[in-house]
Amino acid sequence: MKPGFWTQGPVMIQALNLLEGYDLKAMGHNSPEYLHTLIEAVKLAFADRDRYYGDPKFSKIPEETLLSKDYAMERRKLIDPAQASMESRPGAFGGALPMPSNAATAIVNDTTCVNVIDRWGNAFNATPSGAWLPSVIAGDTGIPLSTRLQTFLTLEGHPNVLEPKKRPRVTLSPTMVLKDGKPFLVMSTPGGDNQDQAMLQVLLNIIEFGMSPQEAVEAPRFQTEHFYASFASHEFTPGRVSLEGRIKKETTDALETKGHRVARGRDWSNSSAPTVILSQDGVLHGGADPRRARFIFGR
Numbered sequence: 001m002k003p004g005f006w007t008q009g010p011v012m013i014q015a016l017n018l019l020e021g022y023d024l025k026a027m028g029h030n031s032p033e034y035l036h037t038l039i040e041a042v043k044l045a046f047a048d049r050d051r052y053y054g055d056p057k058f059s060k061i062p063e064e065t066l067l068s069k070d071y072a073m074e075r076r077k078l079i080d081p082a083q084a085s086m087e088s089r090p091g092a093f094g095g096a097l098p099m100p101s102n103a104a105t106a107i108v109n110d111t112t113c114v115n116v117i118d119r120w121g122n123a124f125n126a127t128p129s130g131a132w133l134p135s136v137i138a139g140d141t142g143i144p145l146s147t148r149l150q151t152f153l154t155l156e157g158h159p160n161v162l163e164p165k166k167r168p169r170v171t172l173s174p175t176m177v178l179k180d181g182k183p184f185l186v187m188s189t190p191g192g193d194n195q196d197q198a199m200l201q202v203l204l205n206i207i208e209f210g211m212s213p214q215e216a217v218e219a220p221r222f223q224t225e226h227f228y229a230s231f232a233s234h235e236f237t238p239g240r241v242s243l244e245g246r247i248k249k250e251t252t253d254a255l256e257t258k259g260h261r262v263a264r265g266r267d268w269s270n271s272s273a274p275t276v277i278l279s280q281d282g283v284l285h286g287g288a289d290p291r292r293a294r295f296i297f298g299r
Contacts, residue, residue, distance in 0.1 A: 001176040005063060006055045008230070009173040012196040012203075014045035017072035018079070025208045030220060030247055032254035033081070038204075039224050039241055039260065040079045042197045044089060046227035051090035054159025055167045061159060062093050084259035086238045088228070111190035113174065117277045117284055123183035127172040127190070150232045171230050175199050184279055190292070191272030193230050194223050198272035206278065213276040213287025220246040221270045244269055 002009030018041040027034040048066055056063070065071050071091065078089060111129035116122075135144035148170050152162040160169040173195045174188035187202065189195050198221060205216035221244055225237040239261040243252055246267045256262050273292035278285040286296030 001178065003173060004056065005053045005061045005169075006167045007170050007173055008049050008053065008193070008196055009175075010053070010063075010067060011042075011045045011049050012173070012175065012200050013067055014048060014072065015041045015196070015200055017067070017069060018044060018076050019204075020069070020072065021076045024204060029205070029209050030251065032251050032258075035222055035243075035247075035251065036081070036084070036255060036258055036260070037079065038197075038201070039222060039226075039255075040085060042200065042224055043085055043226045044075050044078060045196075046193075046224075047088045047090040049169075050088060050228045052093070052159060053169050054161075055169070058163055058166050059159035062091075065093070066091070082258060084239055084255075084261075085226075086259070088226075088236060088238075111172070111192070113188035113190060113275060115174075115186040115188055115275050115277050117183060117186060117279055121182060121279065123176060123186050123277075123279075125174040125176060125186040125188045127174050127188045127195070129170075129172055129190070147231075151230045153234065169230070171195055173199070175203070177203070182279075185276065187274050187276045189272040189274035189289070191270075193225075193227060194270070194272045197222075197224060198270060199274055202274050202276060206276075213278050213285050215287075217274050217276060217287040217289040220244040220267075221272075222247070223270055223272075242269070 002013055022037055024034060052061055052066065054061065075091065111127060113127045115125040135147050137144055148168050151168040151170060153160050154162055171192050176183060177185040187199055189198055191198055201221050202216045205211040205219050206213065211219065223242045225240045228234050228236050239259065240263065241260050242263045242265050244265055244267060252262050252264060268291050270291060273289035273294050275289065275294050275296060276287040284298060286298065288294035288296045
């Protein structure tokens with residue numbers, strides 16, 4: 001379960017639909033083939049986010065098409081196993097506009113997350129944010145206006161264009177996975193645009209590779225910046241992907257051969273830090289990402 005199209009939440013569902021056509025486990029965890037496939041799927045999902053997501057109360061969003069298996073099957077054909085894409089390639093529905101920009105990226109540093117499963121199986125999660133350093137104070141009230149207002153666009157006709165009484169498209173994207181109709185996993189993270197691609201990798205670590213929640217959040221990750229940034233700048237960085245230093249150099253070299261513009265970061269440099277609670281066989285298992293101040297408590 002994900003929040004709706006006024007958030008970037010459906011990006012993760014679209015990416016999972018695209019990845020259904022691959023045997024990810026056979027590729028091997030964080031192999032060049034595996035990372036390339038995930039990166040390219042995430043790029044396609046973000047391209048649709050950038051063009052079509054916005055407040056459904058103000059714009060007609062092609063929700064059913066974007067989330068359909070048939071649409072994913074057609075989009076999957078765009079993934080070249082040998083070459084990284086360098087363009088933003090949203091689906092061709094027409095009507096909306098892309099978001100070109102040259103400005104610098106805003107600082108994001110005050111989102112947090114909460115995940116809960118109780119003894120009765122009730123589940124809750126949220127990603128609170130919106131009042132950090134760039135906030136404008138309303139007169140002399142001391143009340144900060146939500147910095148999420150900067151995620152609006154000023155491009156006429158776009159689903160996320162600035163309008164009165166409208167919700168800006170936000171990056172906040174808590175995740176809940178159901179199994180047999182009951183909560184199986186809750187997960188959320190700070191990290192702006194990186195939230196869903198980080199949680200996608202953590203979820204696949206658990207589902208495809210059998211990792212525990214703690215192993216899943218600690219495993220090295222990638223972070224593509226091949227999208228129009230949500231904050232202030234809305235700049236597009238084609239082909240760029242950051243890899244944590246724990247990913248093998250030969251993997252980095254193989255991705256560069258495919259055309260990815262790779263930046264190697266520190267061992268724990270990924271900007272997101274998910275917490276995960278997994279309910280399995282009557283036992284709750286937790287994972288807290290050490291990349292930030294994250295904690296799991298149980299009693």
